Amino acid sequence: MVNYKLNRDFFVISNSDVSESAPYPETVLEGLTDSGLAMARSEITSWPDYRATPLVSLDGLARQLDVNTISYKDEGWRFGLQSFKPLGGAYAVLRVIQRELHASSGQLFSSTEILAGSNKERVLGVTVCAGTDGNHGRSVAWGSRMFGCRCVIYINQAVSSGRESAIASYGAEVRRVPGSFDDAVRAAKETAREEGWHVVPDTASGGSITSSADVMQGYALLAEEIVEQLSNAEPPTHLFIQAGVGGLAAAVCGQLWQAYGLARPFTVIVEPHSAGCWYESFKAGKEVVVEGELDSLMAGLACGEISPHAWPILRKGAHGAMTIPDEAAAQTMKRLSMGVDGDQPIVGGESGVAGLAGLILASQSSEARSLLKLEKNSRIVVVGSEGDTDPETYTKITGRSGKEVRQQAIEGN
Numbered sequence: 430m431v432n433y434k435l436n437r438d439f440f441v442i443s444n445s446d447v448s449e450s451a452p453y454p455e456t457v458l459e460g461l462t463d464s465g466l467a468m469a470r471s472e473i474t475s476w477p478d479y480r481a482t483p484l485v486s487l488d489g490l491a492r493q494l495d496v497n498t499i500s501y502k503d504e505g506w507r508f509g510l511q512s513f514k515p516l517g518g519a520y521a522v523l524r525v526i527q528r529e530l531h532a533s534s535g536q537l538f539s540s541t542e543i544l545a546g547s548n549k550e551r552v553l554g555v556t557v558c559a560g561t562d563g564n565h566g567r568s569v570a571w572g573s574r575m576f577g578c579r580c581v582i583y584i585n586q587a588v589s590s591g592r593e594s595a596i597a598s599y600g601a602e603v604r605r606v607p608g609s610f611d612d613a614v615r616a617a618k619e620t621a622r623e624e625g626w627h628v629v630p631d632t633a634s635g636g637s638i639t640s641s642a643d644v645m646q647g648y649a650l651l652a653e654e655i656v657e658q659l660s661n662a663e664p665p666t667h668l669f670i671q672a673g674v675g676g677l678a679a680a681v682c683g684q685l686w687q688a689y690g691l692a693r694p695f696t697v698i699v700e701p702h703s704a705g706c707w708y709e710s711f712k713a714g715k716e717v718v719v720e721g722e723l724d725s726l727m728a729g730l731a732c733g734e735i736s737p738h739a740w741p742i743l744r745k746g747a748h749g750a751m752t753i754p755d756e757a758a759a760q761t762m763k764r765l766s767m768g769v770d771g772d773q774p775i776v777g778g779e780s781g782v783a784g785l786a787g788l789i790l791a792s793q794s795s796e797a798r799s800l801l802k803l804e805k806n807s808r809i810v811v812v813g814s815e816g817d818t819d820p821e822t823y824t825k826i827t828g829r830s831g832k833e834v835r836q837q838a839i840e841g842n
């Protein structure tokens with residue numbers, strides 16, 4: 430194991446348990462399967478307004494960082510919710526409803542049938558509940574409104590009022606509790622148990638192994654889109670991806686592993702300094718909980734406990750982890766919004782740009798380049814997991830609204 434504090438700005442560590450020369454181990458990693466993906470694909474692609482989000486080439490930035498290509502998967506365009514989260518939370522809501530209807534009728538109803546109003550009364554009697562730092566709750570609320578069930582969302586004190594009202598705008602009841610993201614997750618789990626509701630967490634420790642597995646399986650569709658979008662290009666050599674509980678990172682890492690086999694990309698997990706639970710877990714070789722305030726500008730990544738579903742995939746699948754300061758995320762948001770050296774301007778939110786921020790920092794250090802095998806011919810994929818999900822914060826950081834930046838992109842710089 431190599432553990433460097435490379436400079437004041439970031440930490441990087443290699444994962445000594447990584448499986449470098451083995452095919453995707455289906456038996457261990459049963460959370461993500463071909464049949465699970467087929468089901469998620471068939472449902473999610475049938476929802477109104479589904480389309481694959483863009484994979485944008487950042488050639489100007491690649492030149493600056495002295496790598497070959499950077500492909501930025503822009504989840505700011507997902508279902509009008511500005512983040513990748515509906516692929517998971519809303520899909521898990523659908524699966525709860527499908528299971529409820531199956532239990533009472535013996536039939537499996539598709540999204541299309543449920544959206545057409547079949548079993549409307551029975552769906553109305555279902556209540557789903559989730560603890561969130563913002564985006565997951567928004568996607569669970571959005572899915573609940575789309576499919577017609579009731580929704581209660583728990584948030585902690587640090588979640589901005591902008592994020593709170595975005596959740597409430599989908600008709601969910603929002604309850605604020607003291608403490609961190611993990612406390613909101615616990616409150617949702619306990620209330621759901623007391624009330625007989627369905628908890629839909631984005632981590633298995635949130636009280637439902639089934640729903641948290643559905644969440645991760647839904648995210649894998651995003652990775653399948655990337656593989657299709659790169660089908661005429663050489664496979665990527667690197668994936669830099671941000672993690673909170675690790676569901677997104679595990680889904681993308683696992684899906685790319687299935688798609689590319691032994692040629693899969695070198696995978697680096699990126700977290701805020703204050704919430705490096707993956708970094709600490711790789712360091713210890715076991716699941717570690719990070720305590721404390723966990724506060725970060727990267728609100729979606731401010732989690733102290735890794736997801737038990739994500740652990741078997743990333744323990745074997747990730748090659749390393751980094752922690753980065755909040756300023757790196759803010760600078761990357763600004764840089765993206767302006768478009769580097771002819772690149773299209775992109776709206777990337779605080780948590781959404783963390784993987785790219787990690788790449789930018791690592792590429793400037795010769796030790797990190799060597800540890801992470803970054804070279805002139807590296808082809809890197811990053812997942813821009815959110816746009817301006819908190820418009821006020823976005824404007825404060827970049828000096829322009831997301832709308833203005835998008836307009837500039839449409840007009841061609």
Ligand SMILES: Cc1ncc(COP(=O)(O)O)c(C=O)c1O
Pocket residue numbers: 512562564565631671672673674675676677678728729730732780781814815
């Ligand atoms: C924008 C964004 N990116 C990344 C993540 C991290 O996802 P996960 O908690 O599955 O690691 C989150 C989680 O809320 C998020 O909101």
